[in-house]
Amino acid sequence: MSASLAPECNEVKERYDSCFLKWYSEKYLRGKGTEDECASLFKDYKKCLTVALKERGIDQMLSEARADHKESDEIHMRRKCECLPAADC
């Protein structure tokens, strides 16, 4: 898998990445992937990454870009209501 921009996060990232890849190919793609089994590993990695982003001054730039990307959700998450007015959505 790919490295993290923060070498100090590589180890936790690798553990998370392998967990995710296994879940993705063996469960998610087979329609059995509702439960997030890698959540705790992701939490460890995210904790490390958040600090690293802040230290490198990328956090602000990232949150701006993330806000922009939210706009794509409407198109790609099928969020726009397509059902009948009476339906609960």
Add this chain to the structure above:
Amino acid sequence: MKVFSNECTFDYSWEEVSTANWRKYCPWNDKSTHVIAVDIVSRQVDPATGILRTERLITCKQTAPKWLAALMGGTETSHVLETSYVDPESKKVTMVSSNMTWSNILSVQETVVYQPLSGTQTQFVQDAKITALCGGWQKLKNAVEEATVTRFSENARKGKEGFEAVLEMSRRVFSEEKEKVQAQAQQKMVA
């Protein structure tokens, strides 16, 4: 604004392609060496649609032409945010990416879609809109856009070659894994 479009077919199933996509930028890919890191910023399965939404922060080595880097203010690395949507039901992967570095002068918006053509083939469609935002001088804007399109098409070619290598390795590793599991099962039966 300039538009870069590209399309190609991979002789692998959609499942293989969408899995390998997560490790596109790993050591097996010796072509896309401009990508030095890929971090996952957020990831969740939407309970309503079953769509897996992921945000990745991609860190690249600066490969812009020298004159352009000098103009924009030199940085050694650049960052891209990629938001992807996997819909396992309709078998579609959509990735939307934009540049974070130099975003006040240059806007690069890329969309990539992977969809199955058949059980063994997957189509890749890429579109990028490149807009120089620097005010005034049209000639300069054109030059900035041209240079970006050129770099984009170079990276697209390398990206395909690199991804092919990752797909091949993934298939090999997967079948070795499978053989190992089968061999273990046989051993158990014998014992």
